[in-house]
Amino acid sequence: MPSAPRFHILYRITPDDSRPIEAHAKDICLEETVEIPGDCVPPAIWEAGIVGQVEAITPCAPPSRAFDVAISYRADITNDSIPNLLNIIFGNISIRRGIKIIDIRLTPDQLRAFGGPRFGTAGLRAALGVHGRPLAATAIKPLGLSVQALARLAGGYALGGLDVIKDDHGLMDQHFHPFQERVARVQEAIRNANAKTGRKTLYFPMIAGRFDQIEAQMDYARAEGCAGALIAPMLIGPDTGFHLARKYGLAVMTHPSFTGTHFHDPEHGITPAMLLGRLFRVFGADISVFPNAGGRFTFTPDECQDLAVAMREPLGDVKPGFPSPAGGMTIEKIDSLVAAFGDDAVFLIGGALMRHSPDPEIGARAFITAIEQAVSGGKAAE
Amino acid sequence: MPSAPRFHILYRITPDDSRPIEAHAKDICLEETVEIPGDCVPPAIWEAGIVGQVEAITPCAPPSRAFDVAISYRADITNDSIPNLLNIIFGNISIRRGIKIIDIRLTPDQLRAFGGPRFGTAGLRAALGVHGRPLAATAIKPLGLSVQALARLAGGYALGGLDVIKDDHGLMDQHFHPFQERVARVQEAIRNANAKTGRKTLYFPMIAGRFDQIEAQMDYARAEGCAGALIAPMLIGPDTGFHLARKYGLAVMTHPSFTGTHFHDPEHGITPAMLLGRLFRVFGADISVFPNAGGRFTFTPDECQDLAVAMREPLGDVKPGFPSPAGGMTIEKIDSLVAAFGDDAVFLIGGALMRHSPDPEIGARAFITAIEQAVSGGKAAE
Numbered sequence: 190m191p192s193a194p195r196f197h198i199l200y201r202i203t204p205d206d207s208r209p210i211e212a213h214a215k216d217i218c219l220e221e222t223v224e225i226p227g228d229c230v231p232p233a234i235w236e237a238g239i240v241g242q243v244e245a246i247t248p249c250a251p252p253s254r255a256f257d258v259a260i261s262y263r264a265d266i267t268n269d270s271i272p273n274l275l276n277i278i279f280g281n282i283s284i285r286r287g288i289k290i291i292d293i294r295l296t297p298d299q300l301r302a303f304g305g306p307r308f309g310t311a312g313l314r315a316a317l318g319v320h321g322r323p324l325a326a327t328a329i330k331p332l333g334l335s336v337q338a339l340a341r342l343a344g345g346y347a348l349g350g351l352d353v354i355k356d357d358h359g360l361m362d363q364h365f366h367p368f369q370e371r372v373a374r375v376q377e378a379i380r381n382a383n384a385k386t387g388r389k390t391l392y393f394p395m396i397a398g399r400f401d402q403i404e405a406q407m408d409y410a411r412a413e414g415c416a417g418a419l420i421a422p423m424l425i426g427p428d429t430g431f432h433l434a435r436k437y438g439l440a441v442m443t444h445p446s447f448t449g450t451h452f453h454d455p456e457h458g459i460t461p462a463m464l465l466g467r468l469f470r471v472f473g474a475d476i477s478v479f480p481n482a483g484g485r486f487t488f489t490p491d492e493c494q495d496l497a498v499a500m501r502e503p504l505g506d507v508k509p510g511f512p513s514p515a516g517g518m519t520i521e522k523i524d525s526l527v528a529a530f531g532d533d534a535v536f537l538i539g540g541a542l543m544r545h546s547p548d549p550e551i552g553a554r555a556f557i558t559a560i561e562q563a564v565s566g567g568k569a570a571e
Numbered sequence: 572m573p574s575a576p577r578f579h580i581l582y583r584i585t586p587d588d589s590r591p592i593e594a595h596a597k598d599i600c601l602e603e604t605v606e607i608p609g610d611c612v613p614p615a616i617w618e619a620g621i622v623g624q625v626e627a628i629t630p631c632a633p634p635s636r637a638f639d640v641a642i643s644y645r646a647d648i649t650n651d652s653i654p655n656l657l658n659i660i661f662g663n664i665s666i667r668r669g670i671k672i673i674d675i676r677l678t679p680d681q682l683r684a685f686g687g688p689r690f691g692t693a694g695l696r697a698a699l700g701v702h703g704r705p706l707a708a709t710a711i712k713p714l715g716l717s718v719q720a721l722a723r724l725a726g727g728y729a730l731g732g733l734d735v736i737k738d739d740h741g742l743m744d745q746h747f748h749p750f751q752e753r754v755a756r757v758q759e760a761i762r763n764a765n766a767k768t769g770r771k772t773l774y775f776p777m778i779a780g781r782f783d784q785i786e787a788q789m790d791y792a793r794a795e796g797c798a799g800a801l802i803a804p805m806l807i808g809p810d811t812g813f814h815l816a817r818k819y820g821l822a823v824m825t826h827p828s829f830t831g832t833h834f835h836d837p838e839h840g841i842t843p844a845m846l847l848g849r850l851f852r853v854f855g856a857d858i859s860v861f862p863n864a865g866g867r868f869t870f871t872p873d874e875c876q877d878l879a880v881a882m883r884e885p886l887g888d889v890k891p892g893f894p895s896p897a898g899g900m901t902i903e904k905i906d907s908l909v910a911a912f913g914d915d916a917v918f919l920i921g922g923a924l925m926r927h928s929p930d931p932e933i934g935a936r937a938f939i940t941a942i943e944q945a946v947s948g949g950k951a952a953e
Binding site for chain 2: 231277285334401428487
């Protein structure tokens with residue numbers, strides 16, 4: 190078997206025993222590929238480069254005890270498949286400790302095969318006709334509200350000028366707001382509002398059906414004229430939503446539900462930048478929602494900045510996508526959001542809009558006005 | 572909206588701030604359902620029980636600072652859907668800290684809807700004709716070996732008397748051992764061996780294709796006569812493999828790849844017993860592979876025992892399944908495996924069989940002999 194191009198993963202390893210770092214690095218190379226002791230690996234398998242290869246080991250600056258270990262794998266092991274890629278980079282070793290993925294460098298061919306966002310920042314801005322400011326988004330909620338009430342909320346938010354309306358991610362296919370009825374009525378309310386305003390508010394319904402339902406749901410959302418799909422990759426399967434959204438021509442907004450055990454321990458898992466940023470973008474996220482620092486969750490400001498960079502930095506032929514800070518954001522925080530994330534972001538404010546006013550149109554207007562003021566204030570100050 | 576039956580989750584909460592435990596408990600109730608501040612929740616939503624409800628708060632024994640908090644949710648919110656259930660019990664709160672799911676009590680209707688193992692311990696024993704001892708399993712490996720060599724290994728293991736042969740979970744659909752050719756040749760080798768021995772070794776190929784491939788793979792495995800599917804729920808989607816295996820009549824062996832960030836921190840995530848045991852069993856696992864204590868991974872003996880209990884204890888109409896200790900097991904450890912797990916387990920020894928002998932038949936025979944001796948020794952000592 191001839192050798193093949195390789196991709197690179199940077200692991201930050203915090204050793205939990207006294208063995209040398211080289212032994213920990215070699216463990217990963219074997220565990221993530223051949224899963225047998227090194228002396229049992231047939232020579233032809235070694236020669237073909239099937240086993241992971243340690244490319245560099247760099248100690249972190251004290252007082253850290255950690256090392257940054259670059260390991261390369263044959264790209265054709267992953268077969269351009271998301272399940273396969275996740276298995277190789279963090280399958281069995283997820284069940285260890287002290288291993289954090291801090292960088293992921295795929296080959297140009299892999300990037301092309303996974304494909305990245307279909308629309309990206311430029312495509313979504315063109316669809317909206319909005320330039321030169323961050324986008325304003327909200328979620329219709331709460332779970333349990335009638336379809337009529339959800340549609341009224343959506344219509345009001347659209348009249349008030351929001352750019353993106355998504356379902357709260359807990360709205361799936363419950364009998365009190367069935368998927369089809371909800372998607373049809375909410376999209377209708379937004380369409381009617383758009384006809385009045387001349388704008389184009391985009392709707393991202395939550396699509397999370399079982400394996401046998403989800404393709405029909407994606408097709409239904411497209412047929413109703415929805416712009417995109419809100420998907421939670423770890424709930425429905427890491428490749429399911431990306432694959433179907435691409436097939437049906439929908440933009441993708443990703444939600445981090447059920448991903449959090451990768452983040453709470455700085456020494457183990459995958460960083461928010463690499464999982465919610467790099468990987469979700471490469472897989473197809475036009476917008477990646479994440480819990481911003483200062484809200485109800487645990488991300489640090491640095492982690493949020495790194496995630497925003499991962500969504501937007503140059504990356505082969507992959508388009509940039511929008512980072513979407515959320516999770517306890519308020520209108521009062523917009524100045525600091527603009528300062529932190531600049532224009533190419535989607536600010537997601539949910540509960541705080543409901544608190545601002547019982548009339549969604551008023552809340553939406555206040556939100557958009559605050560963004561415009563923050564942007565023009567920032568530009569005047571330049 | 573009338574009220575509805577509720578299911579119960581027991582969270583062990585280790586507070587990371589000085590707020591009272593009641594505040595942490597209420598956070599979860601809101602975060603996992605309505606996702607808005609309590610004072611924004613419409614009265615009808617409260618009255619319908621849509622918000623999670625704290626049922627009990629019990630302090631853990633000192634020196635632990637933790638509390639066990641029982642929270643109930645309306646069963647119809649989950650819609651008998653795996654993505655929906657995972658979102659409600661640990662969606663957004665996965666992105667916090669200090670929250671561990673230690674018990675999951677679904678309603679009888681939910682258990683019936685999810686369905687559990689199709690075959691269970693009794694069904695797989697009947698298919699094998701093996702009773703009164705643990706089952707012996709191995710994996711064909713390593714990644715990169717030719718299909719012919721993999722088939723030779725499988726045939727030898729079957730001739731030597733192993734009960735279950737699975738693919739190493741890294742074998743997916745790589746061009747050097749394509750899915751169809753691999754499954755057909757390996758199953759053929761096992762069929763030929765079975766014809767010689769008069770036994771019935773069962774083959775569980777790894778099924779991990781992309782969304783658009785995986786159903787055809789499941790169908791192919793069934794058509795070739797495979798007994799079951801090896802699936803990694805977190806790689807292909809938590810409900811994908813269970814759904815398809817049920818549709819095509821295959822038994823299910825689950826693999827824990829990419830689940831491990833739930834386990835490495837005792838204060839956050841879902842315990843191995845609840846994720847790899849209770850949930851995977853309820854979703855349909857006939858056999859749940861896990862990394863046993865004393866091998867290459869981090870589970871404690873207690874965690875492994877709890878997982879075995881979760882696979883086998885009475886649970887409504889749900890059949891018991893086999894716990895399958897793996898991850899660095901050896902023939903020398905079989906006495907202790909029998910002592911720890913008794914008869915209703917599938918012992919999975921991989922690399923150590925290759926090391927025992929270059930002839931797979933010899934390794935398999937030694938494995939089975941060791942099990943039979945351990946069981947008869949244990950029974951003689953009773």
